[in-house]
């Protein structure tokens with residue numbers, strides 16, 4: 001299974017417009033891994049390509065990654081940084097299946113053309129959706145609006161994506177983590193921040209559970225610069241995603 005991080009920034013992205021903080025200035029001047037578009041992910045397995053979330057810059061992200069076909073789009077929750085680019089898909093040139101939780105679907109604002117073109121489907125937590133040998137299973141996470149994480153599984157290899165999850169993990173989450181080849185967390189900051197799990201929480205998780213591979217994304221401009229982050233948490237066995245990073249499990 002191939003996992004491509006199209007964008008790895010938190011809600012405002014980095015540089016954040018209107019912000020002159022040191023990290024945004026570095027991102028403007030130097031670009032590279034310090035510049036982060038809003039978070040979106042591409043999963044490739046079993047001959048299918050699944051896009052997870054549609055941030056406002058999604059058309060540029062898909063063009064940059066040279067992605068010209070998608071099996072489906074999954075949406076985690078209603079926040080603008082995750083669905084702000086959904087309406088761009090009215091310009092996608094073929095029918096596209098779009099999946100979201102029933103409690104997320106009702107929050108989506110579609111254009112008439114997208115309504116004609118998209119195959120919108122609701123899901124419940126723990127429904128398995130199959131794309132050949134790739135299964136996608138949504139599960140609920142704690143956030144300040146209804147929000148879903150996803151299990152992607154192919155031939156016994158499991159990747160868990162916690163979307164904008166808070167730090168409150170259930171026994172079921174821990175159980176799913178046990179067999180995961182990779183777990184991906186959205187950590188805007190080092191310290192707790194508005195119902196998102198923090199890097200500090202993820203470090204504790206890695207120490208308490210024997211997780212095989214942990215990746216963080218959805219990084220805020222108040223966080224450390226990329227190299228500083230890598231230096232700080234790579235020794236704990238945590239990978240810091242950057243825009244364009246592709247990993248295989």
Ligand SMILES: [Zn+2]
Pocket residue numbers: 010011079081082164218
């Ligand atoms: Zn977010």
Ligand SMILES: [Zn+2]
Pocket residue numbers: 016019020021022023024025221222
């Ligand atoms: Zn800033």
Ligand SMILES: [Zn+2]
Pocket residue numbers: 077079143164
């Ligand atoms: Zn959110």
